[in-house]
Amino acid sequence: MKKISYLLLSLSLLSCSIASAQTKKTAANQSKTFPAEVARPKLVVGLVVDQMRWDYLYRYYNRYTNGGFKRLINEGFSAENTYIPYTPTYTACGHTCIYTGSVPAIHGIIGNDWYDAETKKNMYCTEDTSVVTVGSTPSSEGNMSPKNMLSNTITDELRLATNFKGKVIGISLKDRGSILPAGHAANAAYWYQGSTGNWITSSYYMTEVPAWIADYNKLKLANKFYAKNWETLYPINTYTNSTSDEQAYEGKLSTFPHSLAQFVDKNYDAIRSTPYGNTITLDLAKLAILSEDLGKDNITDFLALSCSATDYVGHQYGPNSIEAEDTYLRLDKDFEEFFNYLDKQVGKGNYTIFLTADHGAAHVPGFMQKNKLPAGVVSDRDIAAKLNTFLNDKYKVNNLVLRSMNNQIIFDHDKTDNLNVSFDVIKSASIEFLKKLDGFANVVDISKISQSTLPEVQKKMITNGYNAKRSGDLYYILNPNWFNGSSTGTTHGNWNPYDAHIPLVFMGWGIKPGASNKTHYMTDIAPTLAALLHIQMPNGNVGEPITEITNK
Template identity: 50%
Template sequence: MTKSVREVCLTLLMLLMVFSPAMAQKKKSKNKTPDKPKLVIGIVVDQMRYDYLYRYWDKYSANGFKRLLAEGFNFRNNHYNYVPTYTGPGHASIYTGTTPSMHGIVGNDWYNRTTGRNIYCAEDKSVATVGSSSKAGEMSPVNMIASTITDELKLATNQKSKVIGLSLKDRGAILPAGHAANAAYWFDGSNGNMITSTYYMKELPAWVQAFNNQKLPDQYLSQPWNTLLPIDQYTESAADDQTYEGTFAGEAKPVFPHNIPAYRGKTFDLLRSIPAGNTYTKDFAKEAIKGENLGKNNVTDFLAVSFSTPDYIGHQFGPNSIEVQDNYLRLDLDLADLLKFIDEQLGKENVLVFLTADHGAAHNPTYLQQLRIPAGTTNNSIMVDSLKKHLNQKFGKADWVIKFMNQQIYLDHALIEKKQVNLVDLQEECARFVQRFPGVLRSMTADALMRSNWQRGVGMLMENGYMAHRSGDVLVALQPGWYENYGRAQVKGTSHGSSWTYDTHIPLLWYGWQIPAGESSVKTEIIDIAPSLAAWLRIQEPNGNMGRALLEYVR
């Protein structure tokens, strides 16, 4: 072997020694199990307009909403893509990745034509209460007909993942947790406990019993509700005493301080309507993480948390009240405490958090009218009574209309068939008639919805919220700034449910595991959350999914 050949062989040997470990390491990295978060925490704030993130910005602490925005990713243009925008449909849509037209939760309640009565979205008379002697636990997800991202996580891990849902409202805990959850817990105002149903278990776990034994509602309801800051610093809100704000039972005026011990009565239900309700929910979430060892398994766990209190306070006082602002300043502190707890227990890098809302809220029409902004309320009682009289004249005397709810008219199909009246003709006559009332923008028949495919606008939102055997025969959309009123002299606080941006535009924040700091103004929809989680967790999307994964924007 010549010298030159030996030199070439030696060089090749050295190169092989250098690159072989790197190649082996590269091959090893390709076969590495994909990283996944140890725990996903889904946070839904009940009745949070998007502008609340910034309206109270100067008063927020550094470690709550501001931390989520500074260290997480903010989708600034996130909307609901259906009506009606209510709590039940909102929670179901977030977790199923689809709309009421597919998952079936078309309202908090709807009319059941088979039984001839209203049905509540989470009711289930086949199960019993666990943790109370009341009927507040006769609940389950049985009425939701699509799977959730939490269901898909259970399927993907062969039931090894733990899934827990919790909220003061039963529907806020049950629908996010899904059908296959380990547990869902909600608040029973009759005894002040967190309870569940036999759908999940026969007895409350020891850690839940220990939490209930602390009697925290008694402590929270023993103190007046005063402002967190000096009241003159609430410059982002209207003055404290407004005629369009509601009062607690027994209260003369809707002003601070609210003497909660004097108004609480014999139950614990008032906890829902004061900021301490958020704190109580946060306390229970922390106990759930510890009690169930969430995030300590070799698979991803999921905790679905819904803060219900903002909805109760918003409905009573309205979005321009000091009460709503004070509630959000205190919720900000609760979120800061929860994030700190996550840091200590699991580490931010191991937990994927998202925060969104189930709907927004409208400005009170009286408040808008004071500013000469178009607004008003429709008197539904007068509208329905007038419609009934009109149909009697047109088609003969009969009880054609059996229900008006969720901004929808339900007709008696059995009666219509018996009288041999054309259903579509009756629907179209109803739609034409209600359009004459003040505040009605448009009305649409069920027949038109089933024969159309709307791509945008109010028609699309109605279509996405419509399910044939659960929705009404005629759907009504009100003008911007208007909402329903059933004969009251003045509506108090706020409402929601419309197709307008104050109800549809809500936050979507991602934080923690592999989430960079940033923001995007791309148009996103609430149904995009579930497929995004599926992509991050590398599992199947919910079976009715209609959304898209947002990973490319987060990168």
């Protein structure tokens, strides 16, 4: 009996010891999992480089400084295979997708503009006639707000999570590059008014601009940069990543140096198409950080920036131009100064920054053809005219097609509904006609996309880009490196990797240095930020967090 009692006592003591150890381990785990205070960076900075192809990270890598793009890559985490999951790939859609974690089918921004069936006219993505310009003379440039965006953003969720104490400010040359990322509940969004050289906003946000904006506008800094003209940053013969200067297929025949002095006090809008457009954007960002005390307390603020000059330069000269290379080399230096400013003002390790793009760009068709590569252009106007002629000959009704836009055909339903033939028959006839046009790879009825024989990637991207109330009736797909545009310069908008493969690099607080070739999507950016900040993801989110980037 004594042996049994001793055995029972020993087992009891062992059980207590194990239970005690488990309790301590559980307590330790709870302490690790549930900290006394949720940790967040003091400031999040979103950097969208408009029209930045993914390969620009490495095309000019050897010429970048150590403190700009190289710092992002070497100190941060690069998601190397990040793609846009919808089409068409335009500026407004891209900025919205980045910050909503959603796609046009849900957030409603299906293009920079679209045809509104109710008003029977084109609707611009941020158009809002109920608001007025603030910060300058009244003009349609200020009649803007985020009201057309149907879902909220990660910036909105930050405002909600901090009980509206965390500040959110958007800045971009383009209204859509500022307004859509800043979200519905932003403290402010500022964009550039080309007619006056002022940074403006609208009555959606405030009744008057703060003094620091008003004082900055008085300086008319565009004139300062115009006086410099635009010369190459380095000797022009060192630009070996680009074609020779002044090509016939560039949007404007003008050799370096580009004369800008002619624009002083006359054309403030011209700065958009120079690298200096990015410089003044980042200068204003620094002033916003200083003047609004961004990142000064423990409540996270968010600065949403878009560098748009890269897009204007890219459209005009194309990816292989000296102008494009020089613009990125100058942007690299601007980024170095901006990151150093963040280190000084907010503190290194106190902010999280991410860099991405709203879309890429195709090579200029003239460049491709010169190098025996397939490429070409189509015209919306010609497409609509040719299809209308065909349909008129067939059904004896004029102008059944209202628009060709956003790679879509939009029919006049008032007319198609009153014909003695079904709309399905009209669409089928139109599809067969369009598929015969030069440059057309395929055409599909968007309402029957699931029944199509398209490759899955195209089918998914068209579906994600289709909004039942705002999209058209047919979607056309062009051959690779064919696009809707002119014979000079370039553009974007298609499903192809040159338009849809974008850079995505995170750096700073909470980010583990490294890289991944795993496939991610633009929609993953917002939920990644939500996970990092311990806040709810946006209400239309369809993406997933990129878990590889965190230190956790």
